[in-house]
Structures are given as C-alpha cells and as structure tokens.
Amino acid sequence: MSMPVISISDLTFAWIDGTPVFDGLDAQLGPGHIGLVGANGAGKSTLFRLLTGELRPVRGSVTVPGRLGYLRQDLGLATGQRVDEVLGLAATRKALHRIESGAGTEADFELVGGSWDIEERAIALLGRLGLHYVAGDVAQLDRRLETLSGGETVLLGLVAELLREPDVLLLDEPTNNLDQVARARLYEVVGQFPGTVLTVSHDRDLLDRVDTIAELRNGEIRSFGGNFTEYERILAAEQEAARAAVREARSDMRKQSRELVEARIKLDRRQRYGQKMWDQKREPKITMGNRKREAQVSAGKLRNNHIGKVEEAKDHLSEMQERVRDDREIRVELPGTRLYPGQDVLELTEARLPCGPMVTLKVTGPERIALTGRNGVGKTTLLHRIAAQPPAVAWRMLPQRLDIFDESRSVFENVAAAAPHAVPERIRAQLARFLFRGADADVPAGALSGGERLRAALAMLLLAEPAPKLLLLDEPTNNLDLPSLAHLTEALAGFEGALVVVSHDPRFLADIGVTRRLELTADGLVESPGEQ
CATH class of the missing domain: 3.40.50.300 (P-loop containing nucleotide triphosphate hydrolases)
Structure with missing residues (x-):
C-alpha cells in the first residue's frame, strides 16, 4: 500500500x-x-x-x-x-x-x-x-x-x-x-x-x-x-541537544543582560558629563542643546538595542526550554516497613488450591518472591489463598482486575477510607505524587482509565494504614506508562518489606531485585532459577 x-x-x-x-x-x-x-x-x-x-x-x-x-x-x-x-x-x-x-x-x-x-x-x-x-x-x-x-x-x-x-x-x-x-x-x-x-x-x-x-x-x-x-535513541539525542541549547541560551541571556548593564553605566556617565558641561556653560548654549538632543537619541537607540537583545535572548531561552521534556511521572515514597531476616511473614502448609495444585509456601524476612507459571495454572488463585489466611504482618494486595474501589466514590474518598487517621491535606499531598492533583483526586473511581486505575490502586495500597510490610502484587506493571514504570520499579527496589509478585515481565522482576523464583505447576510450587 x-x-x-x-x-x-x-x-x-x-x-x-x-x-x-x-x-x-x-x-x-x-x-x-x-x-x-x-x-x-x-x-x-x-x-x-x-x-x-x-x-x-x-x-x-x-x-x-x-x-x-x-x-x-x-x-x-x-x-x-x-x-x-x-x-x-x-x-x-x-x-x-x-x-x-x-x-x-x-x-x-x-x-x-x-x-x-x-x-x-x-x-x-x-x-x-x-x-x-x-x-x-x-x-x-x-x-x-x-x-x-x-x-x-x-x-x-x-x-x-x-x-x-x-x-x-x-x-x-x-x-x-x-x-x-x-x-x-x-x-x-x-x-x-x-x-x-x-x-x-x-x-x-x-x-x-x-x-x-x-x-x-x-x-x-x-x-x-x-x-x-x-525511538529512545533519537529522543535521547534530541534531549541532549535541547539541554545544550538551553545552556547556550542561558549563557547568551546572561551576556546580553551584562552588556545592558554596562551600556546603562556608560550612558549614565555621559549624561553626568553632559550635565556638568551644561552647568558650567563651557560651550555655546545652542551647541550644548544640539549635543544633548543627539546624546539622548543615541542613548535611546543604544538602550533599546540592548533591551531588544535581552528580550530576544529570553524568548530564545523559553523556546529551548520547551524542547526539554518534563513529563509527569509518579513519585512513590514507600513508608517505613522494614522486616528483619528470619521474621515470620506468612506460611501455607499443603494448601489445596481450587484449580488443583497443593502448595506449601513460607516467607520470612524481606524476601522478594517472583511467582511464575503458565497462564491458567492458578497464580492469582494462590495470591487470594494467601490473603484468605492473613499473614503475620500488615499486608496489602494489588489484584489483577483492580477491583478494590467503591466505584461511586472519588479517588480521594477511596484512599481516605484506607487511611482513616490521615488528615485530608496529607492524603491530597500524597495523591499528587501519583498524579492526582487538585480536581483529579475528586474524579469517581468508575470514570478512571486503565492506567489511572492502576495509579489509584497503588495509592490505596501504599498510603494505607498500617503501612504494609508485605505486598502481594498481581501484574503490577499492566497499563503503566514507561516513565511511571521506572519510578515504580525504583520504589519497589527500595522497599524494605516482603514482596510476592506475579509478573511476566522479566526485566521488571530483575530490576526490583527478586531473590526467589517459584514456579506454580500442576504439582505445586517448585524453585525456578529461570524466567517463565
């Protein structure tokens, strides 16, 4: 075609x-x-x-x-x-x-x-x-x-x-x-x-x-x-050139501003000299009047010339700054949730899943477990089984379907329900880190897009009281744009609690520092050194 x-x-x-x-x-x-x-x-x-x-x-x-x-x-x-x-x-x-x-x-x-x-x-x-x-x-x-x-x-x-x-x-x-x-x-x-x-x-x-x-x-x-x-290579080169252009434009603006100041100093000196000559009447009055008018015209042109250059430099700087991207990205700061080695987190012993497998799972300390396996084997079911037998520490779960909202209530109201002791100002300040700023936090949960629902769900989990020391995450990277994914990855990499993560994104699992990989099969959980 x-x-x-x-x-x-x-x-x-x-x-x-x-x-x-x-x-x-x-x-x-x-x-x-x-x-x-x-x-x-x-x-x-x-x-x-x-x-x-x-x-x-x-x-x-x-x-x-x-x-x-x-x-x-x-x-x-x-x-x-x-x-x-x-x-x-x-x-x-x-x-x-x-x-x-x-x-x-x-x-x-x-x-x-x-x-x-x-x-x-x-x-x-x-x-x-x-x-x-x-x-x-x-x-x-x-x-x-x-x-x-x-x-x-x-x-x-x-x-x-x-x-x-x-x-x-x-x-x-x-x-x-x-x-x-x-x-x-x-x-x-x-x-x-x-x-x-x-x-x-x-x-x-x-x-x-x-x-x-x-x-x-x-x-x-x-x-x-x-x-x-x-695309990333082209964008990176463009952004480097844009940042260099901003540096150059700032330097030019400083230069033009400096020259404007110097021009004003010179003009002030000339005016003082002309006034002195006028006061002392050392030349004929008509000559001094002509010289004064010429000096004023010349000073006006010089001043306007430098002011014009400064304004041009400012406009050029603004244009270059617009080329530098400042994309809005979520900023996740996880609460103090440190677990210590050997601390009991959760334990399942020969728990039969509805889909068939019998599983035994013990998590201690700040372990990071990647739960892998073929589609349909029961990974989501296992997370719900863990949630049905409450772990030994404060925990939160991010479900795959993101069905944790009261759809008729706003993002702010949903988060406030999960953190009943937090003052409204703190909740709104924290929601702003998830890009729900101002009126965006008052949108009903039922009106959110896929990516917005994920951000709102993450906010509910991570701002909840008490702060979770165990996170059960079912495909947490779904619908998240790449810049926000990078920030989520960075935040989870610094999380000091335990993680059990269902994900099929090997790069994400590697970046958050997974310490154990467990594959769920028809026969139960088995240690898996590879990717699934």
Missing part, C-alpha cells in the same frame, strides 16, 4: 465536562506495524475509540479503510459466556450442526456460507497462541469464560478479532497478563499479520518488533521510523 492506512484530519474531541483531549489533530499512520506510545492520560485509548467510531468527534474525521479489528484493554466480557460466543461463532456452529444432522435450512446454508471449517480454524488459531486447545476437539469451544485465566481471556479476544480477518488491527495493551511463552506466541502471530497494526503497549519487547513509533504528546502525533529502541 502506498497511501496511509489511517488518516486523521482536524480531529477535535472533548469529554462531556468540557475537558479537551484533541484540538485539530492531523496525522497519517501506516501502513505496517506501528507502536503508539505516550504517557498515561495522553489519549491513546480515547484515540482508539474514535477510530472505531465508539466515540464521535466534535469536529474533524478519521478514515480507516477496510475492516477494523479492535482488541480492547478491558475486553468487557461477562462470566457465563462460552468461548464460541466470544469468538462470534455460536450462531454459525449451530447452523453447521443442524446441517450435519440433516435438519439444515436455507437460512443455515446462507449463514455458514464458505465457513465450513470455521471450528477447525478457530481451534488451530487458539492452539497457535498457546491456549492448549487440542486440534480437532471442537467441544472446547463450549468452555465458559470463568474457566479461563486473565491471560487466556486476552488471547481469546485476539483470536476473535483475527477470525474476522480485519485489514487494520488495533491492539490496546495486548500482552497484559500473558506469560513469557504466550507473549512469544502472540509476537509471532501479530508479526505475521499482513495488514496494518496499531499497538498501544508498555511491553518493550513488543514495541521493539514494530516498524514505526508514533508518539502521542500534547495532543499531537509525531512519527519516528524504527522500533522503540531507535
């Missing part, structure tokens, strides 16, 4: 309360595989919803030729649904079965069309993505969603979109909750997609597989050729 696949023209959108998101956005994206990056709240998911038509712009247009597939960050699937319903195959399967039994109608043949092998194709695609569906076993399409893990549900949603054979595929955080094996398979399947892919993700490995990075910042889109590593 020679023409851009996605065209955005004069796109303008604001929320119902008047909060602007885009104002006259123009962009062209594609063809190829594009990674869409930007800070939480920049409008990435909103842009996706505008591209799909779910939201309508105030002004402008978006053009997406061909069929569009959209894997949402929140799939919005209801428990009780069957796999074939999620895949959009339920009606076609029923028609197929009626035809096979000899009871098919003309409407059934019309519905099936050329999709006689739709069940086999669905099972094959599910298998390619690591969902362990046995080839030919179409009865597995009758499974219900509650039997699937969060990661399996994400993969199921991707299969549903791919079966529709789209020309353009939008992926919003597609690797959330996926183990390393499932991620690798997703990379392969998405990499082989022949159309245009636009991906929002904090997964660096996925972003390093794209052709182009499109950065959404301050309501504008800028494209960078190459993958995320190349």
Whole structure:
C-alpha cells in the first residue's frame, strides 16, 4: 500500500465536562506495524475509540479503510459466556450442526456460507497462541469464560478479532497478563499479520518488533521510523541537544543582560558629563542643546538595542526550554516497613488450591518472591489463598482486575477510607505524587482509565494504614506508562518489606531485585532459577 492506512484530519474531541483531549489533530499512520506510545492520560485509548467510531468527534474525521479489528484493554466480557460466543461463532456452529444432522435450512446454508471449517480454524488459531486447545476437539469451544485465566481471556479476544480477518488491527495493551511463552506466541502471530497494526503497549519487547513509533504528546502525533529502541535513541539525542541549547541560551541571556548593564553605566556617565558641561556653560548654549538632543537619541537607540537583545535572548531561552521534556511521572515514597531476616511473614502448609495444585509456601524476612507459571495454572488463585489466611504482618494486595474501589466514590474518598487517621491535606499531598492533583483526586473511581486505575490502586495500597510490610502484587506493571514504570520499579527496589509478585515481565522482576523464583505447576510450587 502506498497511501496511509489511517488518516486523521482536524480531529477535535472533548469529554462531556468540557475537558479537551484533541484540538485539530492531523496525522497519517501506516501502513505496517506501528507502536503508539505516550504517557498515561495522553489519549491513546480515547484515540482508539474514535477510530472505531465508539466515540464521535466534535469536529474533524478519521478514515480507516477496510475492516477494523479492535482488541480492547478491558475486553468487557461477562462470566457465563462460552468461548464460541466470544469468538462470534455460536450462531454459525449451530447452523453447521443442524446441517450435519440433516435438519439444515436455507437460512443455515446462507449463514455458514464458505465457513465450513470455521471450528477447525478457530481451534488451530487458539492452539497457535498457546491456549492448549487440542486440534480437532471442537467441544472446547463450549468452555465458559470463568474457566479461563486473565491471560487466556486476552488471547481469546485476539483470536476473535483475527477470525474476522480485519485489514487494520488495533491492539490496546495486548500482552497484559500473558506469560513469557504466550507473549512469544502472540509476537509471532501479530508479526505475521499482513495488514496494518496499531499497538498501544508498555511491553518493550513488543514495541521493539514494530516498524514505526508514533508518539502521542500534547495532543499531537509525531512519527519516528524504527522500533522503540531507535525511538529512545533519537529522543535521547534530541534531549541532549535541547539541554545544550538551553545552556547556550542561558549563557547568551546572561551576556546580553551584562552588556545592558554596562551600556546603562556608560550612558549614565555621559549624561553626568553632559550635565556638568551644561552647568558650567563651557560651550555655546545652542551647541550644548544640539549635543544633548543627539546624546539622548543615541542613548535611546543604544538602550533599546540592548533591551531588544535581552528580550530576544529570553524568548530564545523559553523556546529551548520547551524542547526539554518534563513529563509527569509518579513519585512513590514507600513508608517505613522494614522486616528483619528470619521474621515470620506468612506460611501455607499443603494448601489445596481450587484449580488443583497443593502448595506449601513460607516467607520470612524481606524476601522478594517472583511467582511464575503458565497462564491458567492458578497464580492469582494462590495470591487470594494467601490473603484468605492473613499473614503475620500488615499486608496489602494489588489484584489483577483492580477491583478494590467503591466505584461511586472519588479517588480521594477511596484512599481516605484506607487511611482513616490521615488528615485530608496529607492524603491530597500524597495523591499528587501519583498524579492526582487538585480536581483529579475528586474524579469517581468508575470514570478512571486503565492506567489511572492502576495509579489509584497503588495509592490505596501504599498510603494505607498500617503501612504494609508485605505486598502481594498481581501484574503490577499492566497499563503503566514507561516513565511511571521506572519510578515504580525504583520504589519497589527500595522497599524494605516482603514482596510476592506475579509478573511476566522479566526485566521488571530483575530490576526490583527478586531473590526467589517459584514456579506454580500442576504439582505445586517448585524453585525456578529461570524466567517463565
């Protein structure tokens, strides 16, 4: 394709309360595989919803030729649904079965069309993505969603979109909750997609597989050729040049200010000399009057010249400073939560999980445990089992689904409920560190985006009373932008309590200083020196 696949023209959108998101956005994206990056709240998911038509712009247009597939960050699937319903195959399967039994109608043949092998194709695609569906076993399409893990549900949603054979595929955080094996398979399947892919993700490995990075910042889109590593290299070089330009502009402004002062001193001296000559009347009055007027004109030009240079230097400095990025990032300061070696934290002895495995787990002191394992094996279930038998120290849990809020209450009210003895001023000051400043802290939890929900959940956990000495974290990096991820990593690396972390991000686990890796298998927990 020679023409851009996605065209955005004069796109303008604001929320119902008047909060602007885009104002006259123009962009062209594609063809190829594009990674869409930007800070939480920049409008990435909103842009996706505008591209799909779910939201309508105030002004402008978006053009997406061909069929569009959209894997949402929140799939919005209801428990009780069957796999074939999620895949959009339920009606076609029923028609197929009626035809096979000899009871098919003309409407059934019309519905099936050329999709006689739709069940086999669905099972094959599910298998390619690591969902362990046995080839030919179409009865597995009758499974219900509650039997699937969060990661399996994400993969199921991707299969549903791919079966529709789209020309353009939008992926919003597609690797959330996926183990390393499932991620690798997703990379392969998405990499082989022949159309245009636009991906929002904090997964660096996925972003390093794209052709182009499109950065959404301050309501504008800028494209960078190459993958995320190349984007970072270009950005780092630009920022170094911008900081050098700021230093040079500051030096020039100091120079111009100094020359202005020197010019004023010279002018003052001339004026004093001229006044002295006038007072002593050493020259004819007309001559002195002409000289005085000439001196005043000359002084005015000189002064205005230097003032103009100072103003130009100030403007140039402001322009250079605008090029230096000062992105808002969460600032996490964890409370005093020191545990000492040998201190009892939690102990489970031959605890049977509902999904099958029998587990024994003992945590002492400030251990950092990475809990790994394949999707669906029961890692989230194990965290809930730990929470059901209260540990020996103050603890908090970050659930994968972030369902810890009273959705009708504001961010501030939710955090205040977790820290009942904290004064409002302190809560608001701490929330500001999580980027909930001013009125942002008064937004209802139910209106938060994925990244905002994670920040709010982290605030609830880390500002709670008493301060937690054990954190149970279920995929804590989901939906977090890369700068904020760096700060969360730094904060957890300095946490002096115990951590039990479910994560499929090997870089994150390494950076927070994991001391033990436990893999959950069908036979229980086993020590795992590698990554899962």
